[in-house]
Amino acid sequence: MSKFLVTGSAGFLGQLLVSNLLEKGHSVVAVDLLPTQQLSPLHKPLQMDLTDGNAVAALVELGNYDSIFHLASQIDFGVRDQKKLLDNNVISTQCVAKVAANTSCRKVVFTSSNSIYLGYSGDRPITEKDIPKVTDAYGESKVLAEQLLTTYSSVFDSMIFRCPNIIDSGRVGMLSIFFDFVLESRKCWLIGEGNTRYQCIYAQDLIDAMLKSVSVLGSSIYNVGSDDVSSIREMYQAVIDRAGTGARVASVPRFPTIPFLRLLNRLKLSPIGPYQFRMLTGDFVFDCAKAKNELGWSPTLNNAEMLCLAFDYYVENRQLLETLGSANSRSVSQGAIRLLRKIS
Numbered sequence: 001m002s003k004f005l006v007t008g009s010a011g012f013l014g015q016l017l018v019s020n021l022l023e024k025g026h027s028v029v030a031v032d033l034l035p036t037q038q039l040s041p042l043h044k045p046l047q048m049d050l051t052d053g054n055a056v057a058a059l060v061e062l063g064n065y066d067s068i069f070h071l072a073s074q075i076d077f078g079v080r081d082q083k084k085l086l087d088n089n090v091i092s093t094q095c096v097a098k099v100a101a102n103t104s105c106r107k108v109v110f111t112s113s114n115s116i117y118l119g120y121s122g123d124r125p126i127t128e129k130d131i132p133k134v135t136d137a138y139g140e141s142k143v144l145a146e147q148l149l150t151t152y153s154s155v156f157d158s159m160i161f162r163c164p165n166i167i168d169s170g171r172v173g174m175l176s177i178f179f180d181f182v183l184e185s186r187k188c189w190l191i192g193e194g195n196t197r198y199q200c201i202y203a204q205d206l207i208d209a210m211l212k213s214v215s216v217l218g219s220s221i222y223n224v225g226s227d228d229v230s231s232i233r234e235m236y237q238a239v240i241d242r243a244g245t246g247a248r249v250a251s252v253p254r255f256p257t258i259p260f261l262r263l264l265n266r267l268k269l270s271p272i273g274p275y276q277f278r279m280l281t282g283d284f285v286f287d288c289a290k291a292k293n294e295l296g297w298s299p300t301l302n303n304a305e306m307l308c309l310a311f312d313y314y315v316e317n318r319q320l321l322e323t324l325g326s327a328n329s330r331s332v333s334q335g336a337i338r339l340l341r342k343i344s
Helices: 012-023 057-060 080-104 137-150 175-183 203-214 233-243 255-267 274-283 289-295 303-320 337-343
Strands: 004-008 027-032 043-047 067-070 107-113 158-163 164-168 187-191 200-202 220-223 250-254
Touching: 004 080, 012 027, 012 158, 012 203, 027 137, 027 289, 043 200, 057 080, 057 274, 057 337, 067 164, 137 158, 158 203, 164 203, 164 303, 175 337, 187 233, 187 255, 187 274, 200 203, 200 303, 203 220, 203 250, 220 274, 220 289, 233 250, 250 274, 255 337, 289 337
Parallel strands: 004 027, 004 067, 027 043, 067 107, 107 158, 158 220, 164 200, 187 250
Antiparallel strands: none
């Protein structure tokens, strides 16, 4: 039995990871800003702010950890102050690094993001060797966190996973906008023809990759994502077919749609921001060969399959999701998009 520290344990991915570790008989210290129910005698949930100056000492006091899974992160649509988001994500990573250094922890597994490449405009899959091109505070925070962890390479190994949009049953967040359009038999709008391919990752596949990395010696960076990447139109249509409502796919031109949506976002009237603009307007695919070759890992679900799982969960739990859970586990406030829903 191993002992793990999991940060961001009350989040969408954190809950899935903690459950997986407990099912395998491991001991888990789980940390989050949100309160978490104790799941078993092997589970020690802590409500804690990792940016608090006392956090390091409190976590060190709990003993040594075989590995730390650092998932805690504020996301762009979950907060209004982007400077605070950046500071929070970097300081919380600094806390994790100090805990690892002071508990003889041999491995830190960190979930980075494809947001570090939002400024990338190439026409081929992105590899781990491509230089990050950030366009927002969230992406910058992930780059800085990656760099911070690498400065501890002589103290502990770090496994950094650059993840696209993580989807599974229980993932809601921005997806709630599309799901509401489908359930209400609305037109589901695409910018352009919707033929762009934007890779996602099934949460269980990501967890599998992270767990495999614990037994690998040394530090590394891995891209992860689905195979057979569907177009946005194909993803939309898969959910619409599953729902069996009168929803249908419709298109709007890129101009003036994108400038108008950017304006709404700047005015805080829409949650759709840079990440979503990139998703809707250009191909974005990782080359995952390194993870497959070095970890013996492979994805199991494609984009459309995992999106249908998330939709099924939303249908069953829609009325409970407006205020509960982390930013990715609850519905978002749709702002001016609500008006578009009514007239679609």
